[in-house]
Amino acid sequence: APQLNGYFQQVDALADAFIERLRQAVAIPSISADPARRPDVVRMAKFLESELIKLGAQVELRELGRQPGSDVNLPPVVLARYGNDKNKRTILVYGHYDVQPAEKSDGWDTEPFELTVMPDGRMCGRGATDDKGPVLGWLNAIQAHQAAGIDFPVNLLMCFEGMEEYGSEGLDDLIYEEAKKFFADTDAVCISDNYWLGTERPCLTYGLRGCNYYNIEISGPGADLHSGVFGGTVEEPMTDLVRILSSLVDTNGKIQIPGIYEQVAPVTPEEEGLYDDISFNMETLYESLGSKTTIYDDKKKTLMARWRFPSLSIHGIEGAFSGAGAKTVIPAKVIGKFSIRTVPNMDIEKTNEAVSRYVEAVFKSLGSKNTMKVYPQHTGMWWVASPNHWNFTAAAKAIERVWGVKPDFTREGGSIPVTLTFEKATGKNVLLLPMGSSTDGAHSINEKLDKRNYIEGIKLLGAYLHYVAEEPME
Amino acid sequence: APQLNGYFQQVDALADAFIERLRQAVAIPSISADPARRPDVVRMAKFLESELIKLGAQVELRELGRQPGSDVNLPPVVLARYGNDKNKRTILVYGHYDVQPAEKSDGWDTEPFELTVMPDGRMCGRGATDDKGPVLGWLNAIQAHQAAGIDFPVNLLMCFEGMEEYGSEGLDDLIYEEAKKFFADTDAVCISDNYWLGTERPCLTYGLRGCNYYNIEISGPGADLHSGVFGGTVEEPMTDLVRILSSLVDTNGKIQIPGIYEQVAPVTPEEEGLYDDISFNMETLYESLGSKTTIYDDKKKTLMARWRFPSLSIHGIEGAFSGAGAKTVIPAKVIGKFSIRTVPNMDIEKTNEAVSRYVEAVFKSLGSKNTMKVYPQHTGMWWVASPNHWNFTAAAKAIERVWGVKPDFTREGGSIPVTLTFEKATGKNVLLLPMGSSTDGAHSINEKLDKRNYIEGIKLLGAYLHYVAEEPME
Ligand SMILES: [Zn+2]
Ligand SMILES: [Zn+2]
Ligand SMILES: [Zn+2]
Ligand SMILES: [Zn+2]
Numbered sequence: 005a006p007q008l009n010g011y012f013q014q015v016d017a018l019a020d021a022f023i024e025r026l027r028q029a030v031a032i033p034s035i036s037a038d039p040a041r042r043p044d045v046v047r048m049a050k051f052l053e054s055e056l057i058k059l060g061a062q063v064e065l066r067e068l069g070r071q072p073g074s075d076v077n078l079p080p081v082v083l084a085r086y087g088n089d090k091n092k093r094t095i096l097v098y099g100h101y102d103v104q105p106a107e108k109s110d111g112w113d114t115e116p117f118e119l120t121v122m123p124d125g126r127m128c129g130r131g132a133t134d135d136k137g138p139v140l141g142w143l144n145a146i147q148a149h150q151a152a153g154i155d156f157p158v159n160l161l162m163c164f165e166g167m168e169e170y171g172s173e174g175l176d177d178l179i180y181e182e183a184k185k186f187f188a189d190t191d192a193v194c195i196s197d198n199y200w201l202g203t204e205r206p207c208l209t210y211g212l213r214g215c216n217y218y219n220i221e222i223s224g225p226g227a228d229l230h231s232g233v234f235g236g237t238v239e240e241p242m243t244d245l246v247r248i249l250s251s252l253v254d255t256n257g258k259i260q261i262p263g264i265y266e267q268v269a270p271v272t273p274e275e276e277g278l279y280d281d282i283s284f285n286m287e288t289l290y291e292s293l294g295s296k297t298t299i300y301d302d303k304k305k306t307l308m309a310r311w312r313f314p315s316l317s318i319h320g321i322e323g324a325f326s327g328a329g330a331k332t333v334i335p336a337k338v339i340g341k342f343s344i345r346t347v348p349n350m351d352i353e354k355t356n357e358a359v360s361r362y363v364e365a366v367f368k369s370l371g372s373k374n375t376m377k378v379y380p381q382h383t384g385m386w387w388v389a390s391p392n393h394w395n396f397t398a399a400a401k402a403i404e405r406v407w408g409v410k411p412d413f414t415r416e417g418g419s420i421p422v423t424l425t426f427e428k429a430t431g432k433n434v435l436l437l438p439m440g441s442s443t444d445g446a447h448s449i450n451e452k453l454d455k456r457n458y459i460e461g462i463k464l465l466g467a468y469l470h471y472v473a474e475e476p477m478e
Numbered sequence: 479a480p481q482l483n484g485y486f487q488q489v490d491a492l493a494d495a496f497i498e499r500l501r502q503a504v505a506i507p508s509i510s511a512d513p514a515r516r517p518d519v520v521r522m523a524k525f526l527e528s529e530l531i532k533l534g535a536q537v538e539l540r541e542l543g544r545q546p547g548s549d550v551n552l553p554p555v556v557l558a559r560y561g562n563d564k565n566k567r568t569i570l571v572y573g574h575y576d577v578q579p580a581e582k583s584d585g586w587d588t589e590p591f592e593l594t595v596m597p598d599g600r601m602c603g604r605g606a607t608d609d610k611g612p613v614l615g616w617l618n619a620i621q622a623h624q625a626a627g628i629d630f631p632v633n634l635l636m637c638f639e640g641m642e643e644y645g646s647e648g649l650d651d652l653i654y655e656e657a658k659k660f661f662a663d664t665d666a667v668c669i670s671d672n673y674w675l676g677t678e679r680p681c682l683t684y685g686l687r688g689c690n691y692y693n694i695e696i697s698g699p700g701a702d703l704h705s706g707v708f709g710g711t712v713e714e715p716m717t718d719l720v721r722i723l724s725s726l727v728d729t730n731g732k733i734q735i736p737g738i739y740e741q742v743a744p745v746t747p748e749e750e751g752l753y754d755d756i757s758f759n760m761e762t763l764y765e766s767l768g769s770k771t772t773i774y775d776d777k778k779k780t781l782m783a784r785w786r787f788p789s790l791s792i793h794g795i796e797g798a799f800s801g802a803g804a805k806t807v808i809p810a811k812v813i814g815k816f817s818i819r820t821v822p823n824m825d826i827e828k829t830n831e832a833v834s835r836y837v838e839a840v841f842k843s844l845g846s847k848n849t850m851k852v853y854p855q856h857t858g859m860w861w862v863a864s865p866n867h868w869n870f871t872a873a874a875k876a877i878e879r880v881w882g883v884k885p886d887f888t889r890e891g892g893s894i895p896v897t898l899t900f901e902k903a904t905g906k907n908v909l910l911l912p913m914g915s916s917t918d919g920a921h922s923i924n925e926k927l928d929k930r931n932y933i934e935g936i937k938l939l940g941a942y943l944h945y946v947a948e949e950p951m952e
Pocket of ligand 1: 101134168197
């Protein structure tokens with residue numbers, strides 16, 4: 005096992021400096037959704053660049069050109085390399101330096117862009133956990149190695165983007181373009197941009213569901229009508245739409261479309277056994293849900309429903325009345341929106357076809373004179389990695405060393421599309437290694453990162469790189 | 479029959495002056511929905527006041543106080559009396575001097591607040607037909623009588639409001655308060671604020687449907703959820719809502735709620751005969767609809783569905799995703815909005831109970847853990863008057879005299895709530911006497927009033943008052 009005590013001691017010794025670094029980062033309101041804040045996003049990229057240069061990394065701010073449909077440029081991607089030793093492995097890490105919008109008036113207890121450290125260790129501020137804390141984690145790990153006089157165990161490639169919270173415009177192209185250039189010597193990828201399943205046990209994430217998002221468009225009259233004048237005389241698109249939407253899924257979440265469950269990989273006894281040990285309980289779920297309106301009352305069924313079975317959610321309707329109050333409109337054209345979370349071994353095309361076939365049959369059964377179109381608005385593939393790869397075993401050993409427990413091996417119900425892009429572009433194993441916990445409230449008011457998760461997380465990132473250097477490579 | 483030729487000649491002679499008066503009125507953008515335009519609405523009231531004073535009427539601008547929820551005053555109601563002869567009948571007329579919003583950029587071919595007279599006689603401008611043309615019709619009728627030196631046949635009470643397009647706030651209270659005061663000697667009421675059924679035959683309207691507007695509120699989680707994290711594990715309020723909405727009505731407009739059709743007055747053979755002669759054809763309907771997506775292909779069934787049978791329309795959903803694009807939200811609380819158009823002899827309370835009972839039973843059958851509430855957001859009674867009353871027979875004779883045809887006796891599918899208020903408050907017969915035609919496009923871009931409808935309409939209003947003076951009173 006690697007000698008890590010000197011490194012760990014320096015992380016503890018530098019804790020205040022690392023919190024100060026996070027304070028400086030949080031103070032830059034790098035909100036990517038708002039073009040007016042673009043100068044702050046760029047300022048954040050320059051802050052990272054200057055910090056990385058001080059640590060001796062090579063850095064490039066890669067411009068991505070104009071943001072489509074706007075008159076501002078996209079923020080640059082920060083590409084950096086620390087170490088270039090042919091005898092070391094090369095790990096590519098990804099994170100994002102942009103943040104979700106936040107205003108005190110949204111209900112924050114503290115100023116969102118002033119990192120506030122509470123007596124209980126919560127460090128509150130926008131971006132603290134998503135994703136400035138983890139991004140700075142890599143810089144802090146470098147610094148602590150230098151302070152401890154310990155050789156850095158790998159070559160580190162860094163890719164930090166500034167547009168993640170607003171669609172990662174331009175990133176995929178850059179990754180594919182650099183796969184055989186800047187990222188060419190990558191041996192494995194590590195992404196720190198998700199969360200523990202709970203608050204106590206660290207986890208490693210090896211799977212994500214995909215997402216197929218569908219529109220059902222129904223139109224009839226040439227323009228919106230008044231229900232007093234036309235109610236009872238025309239076939240209303242909304243009547244047809246709610247009938248179709250009601251045929252997709254039942255209250256218990258069972259998808260009614262034939263050809264979906266048939267594609268799902270069967271549960272093996274081995275997989276089923278994995279769920280028993282996972283640190284997760286329904287009480288914590290009820291708390292984060294704010295209600296007890298779950299479909300299942302037990303942990304295993306709930307986790308399986310979230311990670312390894314598809315689900316269908318109806319999100320809303322475009323074109324209908326959606327305001328407060330009362331409007332007596334007959335909408336002329338309505339677009340129902342729903343999505344299916346996909347899992348192994350579902351196929352995007354096969355799923356699209358099953359949806360089209362079913363929705364068209366239901367619409368036909370209505371005998372309506374209206375016009376119906378159903379089509380995918382976007383699709384994204386599920387992702388599952390092998391948790392037996394050295395990238396994962398190294399991380400698991402690092403977790404045991406730092407936290408004294410074996411990690412949960414988890415999947416996520418949502419999608420992190422860049423994961424699949426890195427896997428495809430580099431052909432290498434990708435590991436999701438979270439720093440924050442389930443109560444951090446990324447995207448919510450009072451976002452926080454616990455001081456413990458930040459400091460131990462820095463130790464973990466460094467330890468992970470040391471174990472990577474020691475793992476036998478297949 | 480009354481001597482009307484001198485009056486008609488003066489209406490023709492003054493046609494340009496009457497169009498000029500309409501031009502001045504249209505030029506005042508008296509948009510009641512926008513508090514910032516309130517000074518223009520008040521300016522319109524003062525314009526009417528000054529025109530009425532010039533004609534020798536007594537006028538009062540009655541203030542209604544602060545607009546609830548805003549920091550501006552409601553526009554005044556213009557109350558006026560022309561003539562106070564105990565030996566004459568007294569007719570109370572109602573109209574509104576406010577208009578719908580309009581901007582050239584909405585797609586108007588002309589400036590909405592500049593009256594533009596086209597070579598084919600269309601007079602385009604916001605408010606031309608709804609309702610400034612009809613309101614000025616009464617003033618023009620007075621002026622033409624004076625020019626012809628013909629004694630005005632009745633005492634005319636006028637009630638012109640400035641808030642009709644935004645809820646008629648405060649008007650009902652005023653009507654009830656003045657019923658035994660300013661409106662005390664009213665013998666009958668005439669409202670000119672609706673339209674012919676088509677473009678060729680004038681009509682008299684003796685019925686309106688009512689409207690019960692319902693909310694179905696379903697809530698589960700404490701806040702909106704991400705479908706990646708929670709899809710498949712929680713019972714989603716949208717799933718329940720679309721199932722309930724889909725159970726209300728079918729594609730052919732048939733209401734599925736027991737206890738609705740049971741309340742509808744049966745069709746008598748006499749009533750059925752009325753429909754054959756009505757000037758209405760499906761081609762015109764298809765044109766105004768912009769499609770052929772009607773439930774029925776024949777005139778009689780279509781008119782009956784619009785006038786004398788209830789209908790149910792689903793208007794939209796509050797709280798769900800309603801924008802363009804894709805959002806993977808699981809809405810925590812959604813409110814479905816639908817309304818039922820009511821007809822004789824439906825009872826508001828009985829209908830509310832039938833809706834509650836049915837929706838609650840459907841929700842119960844879902845076995846959902848979510849919470850559901852169903853309640854009426856507002857209700858308004860249907861209205862039917864006797865078309866055999868002297869108020870109607872006088873108007874029918876006037877139409878034959880001016881237009882040379884017998885009028886259609888029509889109902890409307892929509893509601894004009896002030897009609898019922900006047901009937902209840904005064905206890906007198908109310909007549910709806912439209913000036914414009916079905917193609918006028920009130921509330922749309924390119925609103926217009928045909929010059930022919932305006933000028934002949936002024937003749938009609940005057941003629942109606944002469945026939946009123948001659949009718950035997952029961
Ligand atoms: Zn993130
Ligand atoms: Zn985020
Ligand atoms: Zn009107
Ligand atoms: Zn109107």
